[in-house]
Amino acid sequence: MAFGVSLKVWGEYACFTRPEMKVERVSYDVMTPSAARGIIEAIYWKPAIRWVVDAITILNPIRFENIRRNELANKLPLSTVTKAMKDGVSPVEKFIETDRQQRASLVLRDVRYIIEAHFEFTGPDDNNDGKHLDIFNRRLAKGQCFHRPCLGCREFAAHFGPADCPDPVFPNGGPESMRPLPGVPDDKDLGWMLLDLDYDNDMEARFFPAKIDHGVVRPWKMEEAKA
């Protein structure tokens, strides 16, 4: 794969929320392909390219923990915005103190993954693959990002770097740090997992039967996945 990239991400907490249990959140066991795409796009993205996740290697054993947080209960209604636009003085605001919900979450602890991905061109313009590849790798090595990438939820910040970079488990990095630790399930069926949203198709959610195969989850292609 000419345009292939690989990067390592890690963090103390992660919550890749299952859609059916996204109110009282329960995380998937493993990072979803769309979460991986989100991290890559935070580092480098242009309208000319589309990132496709090829593989997610699980480096740390899967551990869960419970937390409870106060979260906002409602979104800002569209009507508030339209009203403000019309009269120019109405406030556009929402206060967590007056409209909150306590929500429980079953989240992942101390995760570490290697993401492998490649990009495709969305159109005929700006099709210099070497350029995009170089920009991505340069930004990755320097730790640059457009916005801070996260592990499923905004508040769970993702640390990232090249695949063999130093991390909390292997402070010296190197090839050793790219191999799964003991305790990572070698083969495991994960059930139906969110692949991504099909933005070309009315933002339909697409699912694929995820499984850990020799420590790696390989997402299906969007065309194959079920809507």
Add this chain to the structure above:
Amino acid sequence: MENGGGESMILQALANYYDRLVKAPDQDVPEPGFSVQKIHAEIVLDKDGNLVAMNDIQQEETIPPKTKKGKPKTKIVPRKVKVPFVEGRTSGVAAFFLWDNTGYVLGAQDKGKPERIVKQFEAFRNLAHEVLDDVEDEGARAVITFLDSREAGQTDAIEDFEEKFIGNNCVFRLDGEPDCFIHDHPAVRTAWLKHIDKSIERPTGVCLISGQADEPQARIHPVLKGVRGAQTSGAYIVSFNASAFMSYGKEYNDNAPVSERAAFAYTTALNHLLNAKKTEHQRMLLGDATVVFWSETPTRMESVLQMFIDPGAAAEDEGQEAHDGSVIGQLRTLLQAVRDGKEPPVTDLLGDEPDTPFYVLGLAPNASRLAVRFWLVSTVADIAERLAQHFDDLEMETQFDFESEFPGIWRLVLELAPARPNAEGRYTSKMDDVPPVYAGALARSVFTGEAYPESIVNRILGRFRSDGRVTHGRMALLAAHHRRALRKGRTLNIDSITKPSEVTVSLNPETKNVGYRLGRLFAVLEKAQQEALGNVNATIKDRFFGSAMATPATVFPRLLDLGQKHIAKAEYGHVMDRHIGEIMEGFEVADGTPPFPAHLSSDDQVMFALGYYHQRNALWRKKDKSPDAPQKTTGTEEAA
């Protein structure tokens, strides 16, 4: 991969459990489109649709006595029958299919307006026609002929018609088929299911439980009842009841595509587990969480796990129900075998297939919703092994006979609560005083074999300082924490303890650990005070235990000085003096450092409490109990 798979997913595992329940002959689990209802009578027809008889099918039920001395009563109750059912009848006229009250089935009713009864009977007849008109089945033909031959309100033509049937629910049966109602005929069932599928108008799509494409999607999932603390009307796992929970412009359950069928399956299975009778032992309470567990195929582990988790409650149950006492004995034997890891393994004792998948689900209420506290996928053998490990780690000598060697998880959690003396001066704790997350965290550690949460240590050390109760349960928990931490590869913040076996069950006079020796010393000094002064209002334990444990250097010189005075006063002071000398000799005083460190780490504080507990037990134990029995000290070879 297309169908089964995904055993790790909660709802999927529940849906599979539902499949198992439906196939089990002894369970009253309804299928989609069916429900268990109370039926009083059956209408028996011959093949030509003539009425043969109308029979009372009610049954006798024995009600167990409320008190021990009471006698069981019997009463007549309607029989529970699986009948075709869809929800949604309120005040209007809407008939059920092939069962209903006599107003609908026969057009005979003693209350209500006659014209309404005519409408009811017509609605019943029309529904039967709608579903059964194209069905080739003797039973179906018989019902249709029977209904067509009747006028609403006509009761006189029925022989055996008795007033007592009026208003009661009836079903149909074909003459000569004693155990099968007409709605159970396969052709009738198929027609009925086809009929409901047609009547549900929902968009189709992929179901993320079954993975099947083009299934009608559930808009609202059935309600779940039986989680303690949740609303009595029931709560939901899958629900989107505030706008912040919805994404991408999708409304309600379109946020998570689940088919009607799968939603019915998982909720029915979970409700079955949550509402099982107490005797079925597949549900328990841990803190604020309601825990259910099941295996993929029937196992004995399913029925005994609750007893493993809470042996005390099982014993109480037995006592109340006054079964033969041998059950407790059997349980004890089983628990001892589990703890000691004896051959044959527990799965052999139980007769279970060791690789059978086993699931544990902990649910806690939150508003009108249910939150998943923990979710574990394991096997019967793994669960047995982890329970063995748990009880092995907890092993600790008891102080009193009433203390259980195998404390249940809730009993351990209770040890984290403040102990307060009640009116009789006995110390008790309340579950309300413990933050509920501890129970869930502890249960998860037990089931997964992970180390206990560190917060438990701090909580107990805090309890020692505030209520001063150094109890068997607390010491068992702390010892188990150290043993598990060591096994999981954490090094304790202690120089001398490196193996789980070095955290001993009873007094280990050989260990050089400073915390442990200081704890022993403290116990001896306390004993000396008691022998000198008898019972005093505030002992040195009440006043100094916390500071001696945390900052020995500030307390011990003064305590030793005080101790000498007590010893001089006591009758057998020289015995205590010898003990003190023995313990002091054990301190390794290298290059002039004083034996009392300025402060102890929390790991060392645990060893302090352990030393105190062991030494105190050794001092106070009655000599006649086991004078020469060798004490169980597994760490001696290391220290010697």
